[in-house]
Amino acid sequence: MRFLFRLAGFLLLAAGFVSLIVDGARAIADDSLVFTSLGPVLAWLLPSFFPRIQLLAVENVGAYLWDPVLVTLFEAPAFAAAAGLGVLFLWIGRRPPEPIGFSTRY
Incomplete structure (x- = not known):
């Protein structure tokens, strides 16, 4: 389950980045700051x-x-929503912290 949250998080983060790049290119072409x-x-x-x-x-x-x-x-803005949801999914899918005082070695 953690894998699916991490995968969805990375895909949403990538989608947010692509949306930011597209909005930036559109802003340069139109000479005005407009977000989707x-x-x-x-x-x-x-x-x-x-x-x-x-x-x-x-x-x-x-x-x-x-x-x-x-x-x-x-x-x-679509890039902020996708990136925010991606970060949330990555946070949900993170590894649990190692307990303090326990050894993982055999």
Whole structure:
């Protein structure tokens, strides 16, 4: 299980880096600083599920979660969201610390 979290973490971290490079190249070409938001990326990746996210959030949790939390999250830069999720997955998949006072030698 730890392997899957680490693999997903490295892939998300790489995706965040690639997204940052693409946004940087676009910023140099357009001569303005514009980042790709997470909302359009999710709409491109999940075309059938993304329109239902608002409905599910409002029905299950309430409208107070949709407007301040999820709308702000969908406006976040895609590279920051992917890199943050990748770091979280890498943290979850890390090795447990060695206990102090115990020898691992035979």
